[in-house]
Amino acid sequence: MLPYLNLGPIGLPTAPLVYLFGMWLALYAVDRAARRQGQEPEPLYALASAALLAGFVGARLTFVLVHWSSFDDNLLGIIWPLTSGYSAGGGVLIGAATAFFYGRWRRLSLWPTLDVLVPGLIVFLMAVSLADFLGGAGYGSLTSMPWGINQFGVRRHAVQLYEMGAGLAALGAWWTATSPRYRGANGRPFLLAVVVYSAGRLFVDAFKETTPLTTSGIHVVQVVALVLTLLGLVMLARPVEERAASQTGE
Amino acid sequence: MRERLEWITLIGLVGLLGAGWIYISRETNAGVGPTPLTTAPYVGNLAPDFTLQTVDGQSITLSDYVAGGGTPVVLNFWATWCPPCRVEMPYFENVNGLYDGQVAVLGLNQAESAATIAGYARDHNLTYPLLVDQDMRVNNLYGILNLPTTIFIDRNGIVREVLIGTINQGVLVDRIEELMGE
Structure with a gap:
């Protein structure tokens, strides 16, 4: 854990810094992916920027609405930079909706767009895991394994690093699927990356202590990951013509 | 036809393995008793002492x-x-x-x-x-x-x-x- 980076008398919180760096790196990844796929980077970069910005504002607004009793007599607190609670769910929802409507407005094709966006999304998710690792959030379950890390005085799985490993594997799958040797139909790199990342999260979330549970003790994230993995595989199994038809609604 | 069969086998296998892993890694004491406490500055955990x-x-x-x-x-x-x-x-x-x-x-x-x-x-x-x-x-x-x-x-x-x-x-x-x- 390294929640603060001490530079002389100044202590910089590492998690927000990693989020900022992650956003920049995600946008860079989208730009590079567009060029690699032979697409015009500008509209895709703009879509990713709009989604990130809307997600950031949406996450803050959702947090403020949920905790309104803490802000109703201190409106300065809403924009005070050091009072920065965010609601991830609200951010994801608003960011995804923005991306969807922006893509419709710019008339971007679904599968080629997703192929370019997915490396940016995975890079951002990896940044979230790294920020959690440095800040101490999203920690792992107890372990006696030698690779466990000491957190809050006890040895735990470094589950945030495992998540980053899943991200790296997904990026590797995307890179392979977009290489000239293995290049296939539109949508294949996106689906492969989703399948690999989801399968990875399905495995590593078993070692996460902060994960939401059902009443019977099942990890909710694992269930979502399994559904995404299976959906991705089903989509990959469908013939290319069927996938294209489903996009155009024919 | 053969390729289709291979995909169906793969999806079935992943589904079975995934569901099995979810079942094995579930929290066995959820809903039947108190969760074992660990020290962490988050809700439901023991506050770190200082x-x-x-x-x-x-x-x-x-x-x-x-x-x-x-x-x-x-x-x-x-x-x-x-x-x-x-x-x-x-x-x-x-x-x-x-x-x-x-x-x-x-x-x-x-x-x-x-x-x-x-x-x-x-x-x-x-x-x-x-x-x-x-x-x-x-x-x-x-x-x-x-x-x-x-x-x-x-x-x-x-x-x-x-x-x-x-x-x-x-x-x-x-x-x-x-x-x-x-």
Whole structure:
């Protein structure tokens, strides 16, 4: 854990810094992916920027609405930079909706767009895991394994690093699927990356202590990951013509 | 046809293995008893213990309050340069008087010197314990990234709520009443 980076008398919180760096790196990844796929980077970069910005504002607004009793007599607190609670769910929802409507407005094709966006999304998710690792959030379950890390005085799985490993594997799958040797139909790199990342999260979330549970003790994230993995595989199994038809609604 | 069969086999296999892994890795005691407690500054966990000095030089240990079902603790992370922190400090002073002996209100400063904190307390008539954490040891232990942050710890030392942002008098009293009722 390294929640603060001490530079002389100044202590910089590492998690927000990693989020900022992650956003920049995600946008860079989208730009590079567009060029690699032979697409015009500008509209895709703009879509990713709009989604990130809307997600950031949406996450803050959702947090403020949920905790309104803490802000109703201190409106300065809403924009005070050091009072920065965010609601991830609200951010994801608003960011995804923005991306969807922006893509419709710019008339971007679904599968080629997703192929370019997915490396940016995975890079951002990896940044979230790294920020959690440095800040101490999203920690792992107890372990006696030698690779466990000491957190809050006890040895735990470094589950945030495992998540980053899943991200790296997904990026590797995307890179392979977009290489000239293995290049296939539109949508294949996106689906492969989703399948690999989801399968990875399905495995590593078993070692996460902060994960939401059902009443019977099942990890909710694992269930979502399994559904995404299976959906991705089903989509990959469908013939290319069927996938294209489903996009155009024919 | 053969390719289709291969895909169906793969999807079935992944589904079975995935469902099996989810079943094996489920929390076996969820819903049937208390979750084993571990130490972490998050809701439902034991609050990490610490010992710090107040501006008066008095040594304060968190576990002294909560050991053996003792006194609930309201732990407020703050700094003199943080405007929202300054807004809420009179509320903490009020509840410290209202619930004297029933709830411990602790102001845990971020990285400032004892002299700076003492000067601020004197100017603003603050009498509740203000703890000095100049080397950020406890701030880092609790992973405090935002100011103010207020942590509500029940009489058993379990974190009940982590509230990021300014708190008002009504919410503060409400949360303290909840802590005392548990």
